[in-house]
Amino acid sequence: MQKEAEIRDPLIIGNKTYHDITVDVARPVEGKANKQWWILFALSFSMFLWLVLAIAYTIGVGIGSWGLNKTVGWAWDITNFVWWIGIGHAGTLISAVLLLFRQKWRMSINRSAEAMTIFGVAQAALFPLIHMGRPWLMYYVFPIPNQFGSLWVNFNSPLLWDVFAISTYFSVSVVFWYIGLIPDFAMIRDRMSSKIAPMKKKLYTLMSFGWSGRAKHWQRFEEVSLVLAGLATPLVFSVHSIVSMDFATSVIPGWHTTIFPPYFVLGALFSGFAMVETLLIIMRKVLHLEAYITIKHIEYMNVIILLTGSLVGCAYITELFMAWYSGVEFEQYAFLNRATGPYWWAYASMMSCNVLIPQLYWINSIRTSFIATFILSIFVNIGMWFERFVIIVTSLHRDYLPSSWTMFSPSFIDIAIFLGTIGFFFTLFLLYSRTFPVIAQAELKTILKTSGSEYKKKLNKNNE
């Protein structure tokens, strides 16, 4: 059996048995929703309806309903797009990279992180779609045969690479998520009575693909998980690298810089982990999962946030330094304008939320506090939105021709769409938390006897 060092903190708190884990994970699916859930759902769903209205208005009236103008032709739409894609990133890292790194703490959080990825990417995908103006013609973004018309995609454009990268990412994430869910769906299926809830039983039977829990099934399950992890790991890099190339391949000062791909990837992980924390800290309370999502899990994530935040900070400083060092006048002005121009407040928010505030995680008592972490994670979410806003709008609004310099201000519809996607995201996540096993219980059970707090105590006693 696997051996675990004594000094490692337990990852499952309390005297839990295998059965307890089953019951705890199945409870939200089997039971009735509590009041808190309904309040959150009502709020999110009404924001979602607002989104539907705002999109309908945009499509009816046209992109003119947004705050874009002839100089700033890209603003909140692409900001929101990148923000949501970034949030999706942590899911893949947790599920794929941490699996390859044999990190046991991923098991309590990977399911929800992957769900967050998928819902986040769905929000992101909305933006290019509605930006097209005529979304029913969206199939032209794919290289489709000429019989459809003689329109052929531009393979040189990073926007097209984006289409491939994101659709690959989305499909691999969904498959990965679903494969992991199969044994857990089977667990719910087995607990469901066909007399009390025949439809539900049928549904979960269908979704669990005839899982039996035989050794052969487990062996294939683990094999395919590893293969998918191997495939998904390069995707952690590729997706946001290609998103960054939407900007970096151009010759716009502030956009064209070679550090963009790795820096976007790190920023995405940074924001993704912050969102995972925001969601999980609420979820562990609402669904009573305190035994499984412990402060140690939160601390590990905080360390990753501290690391990625500081590296993103290094990238900001590098950009700033190189703008000066390059001796290119335009590059120098772009960064001067960012920091001291009319959008200085956006730059200041970005710097403080992303670089300075995460430094608080050096302090042990903040790193190991749920409340402090929750507050800081909100700051990071805000800061990362501002980062994209800063990159996009401040680089565009003062271009090469001073006569066309202008400011950008969002319209009511811009704001409605952004807030609406948050509503949509939470609607999906809340529905998920009532119908899906939110913790990968089958996997979690494998570490109960090495990382459960009671088992650890017993083992340590035996060793002495």
Add this chain to the structure above:
Amino acid sequence: MFKITNRLKNIAKILMIIGFVSICFSIFNSTQNQYTDLEIHENLIEIVNKDFSSIYNNLNVDSIYPAKDTADIFSKQAGRTDLRYMAASKLKLDTSILNAIIDTAESSMHFHLKNKEIKSISSLYELEKKLRKFYHTKLSKPWTSLLFNNYFFLGISIFAVFFIALQYVSEAAWSIVIKRIPEAVLSFLPYTGIMMLVIAVAGALHWHHIYHWMAEGVIDQTYSIGVYKPYDKIIDGKSAFLDVTFFLIRSLIYVVGWIYFARKLKSLSLTEDLNGGINYYNKSIKTSAWFIVFFAVTSSVASWDWIMSIDSHWFSTIFGWFIFAEWAAIGFTTILLITLYLKSQGYLKYVNNSHIHDLGKWVFAFSLVWTYTWFCQYMLIWYSNIPEEVAYYTARLEVDNYRFLFWFSMLISFILPLILLMSAPSKTNHKRLIFVSIVILIGHWLNSYLLVAPGSLNTHGNIGWTEIATGLGFVGAFIYIVFQSLSKVPLETKNHPYLDESKNLHSYPHEDSH
């Protein structure tokens, strides 16, 4: 306890001698018949005035340099000059006269220009320019060889410190049984660190011309040698950073800081062996965290200083991370190679296939991360095609000496590990791992050469005996120092809280396949 075999010791010594003798010989050689920019100018004046003053006929010097300005002209000169020569400098001269001048100069100054180069010269000014390049290249060639080899081994030895720090902060257990290997590798850091400082100081003393921004007059608008003005506006814009004193202070800070952390981490580990207790482990975590913060900043800035500034005009924001990825790739590969060597000698009995598999994964992963950063930099610069950026790649791709090496080094550092280390069993196949590791090291060694040579030697660089012998010398020194250090302390750590977990690592599912 590990004991270094006599055979290995002797091989290391022979390699060191080869390296030392070759580098001394080539540095000595490069200083023979060496002329500074000013001496070239003065010698040419002498030659032209003596035998070729006919070119001054029909030259109205007074109208070009009116008498009232001469005081001003002479005050800006670095040394002696001649107004007639200056006035004739940019004249297009007859090929026959020019060839005669070149022949005379060649016999007294002992240079050698290729026919192609001679054909491209049409004036005295251009001849001077070619000669400056020739002597700079001649002077810098052995130092270039020293710099890129040293950079390569500096990377390996500083990465060993990072490796240890990374294990602590990530609470990793798997690597504890091989912990003594990076602890031995980092003992090479002081040597490479000091060598780097020597190279930096040598640059400041103009013993070589690798860092063009250190050259005389580059940031001085009033400095001239004849009609040649070395002043460079772009470099002047950077002069607050590219300042010799500041550069030397920075270099010293990196080297001293790195060595401090290296020694501290090693001594914590060794005292933990003797005394036990959780105290040393906790202290190591703290030290590691501080080291990582220090290293994150200094590794980037050091790479700008020592490598990027060779191509003084060029800049790339990813450069620091690209260099880090390279250090990581060669660092992991070296640790793996030493592990395999020790294993083959019957040491490291707790290291099983799972540990080897993990190391193999790191080598595989960082070969790809390196390729990723390589590609990001190359692709974005290629795509945007902005002259000041793309010049870096044209200097490598449009020069016959470098084009092949450029693609070849990239391919063998990327494609080969990608294909040969893809499958799980291959990462525990010792023979294959050794083969791939050596190929990766060669690939990155060639790439290191290309980071330096096109900037310091222009089109004249090529990998020859000096470069290879210096490399062998470094290999010898590395083996000698590292294995000596390995034999001084027990190969197995004691009292590390994760030691038991590491010994019982069984993550690799196919334990008996080899």
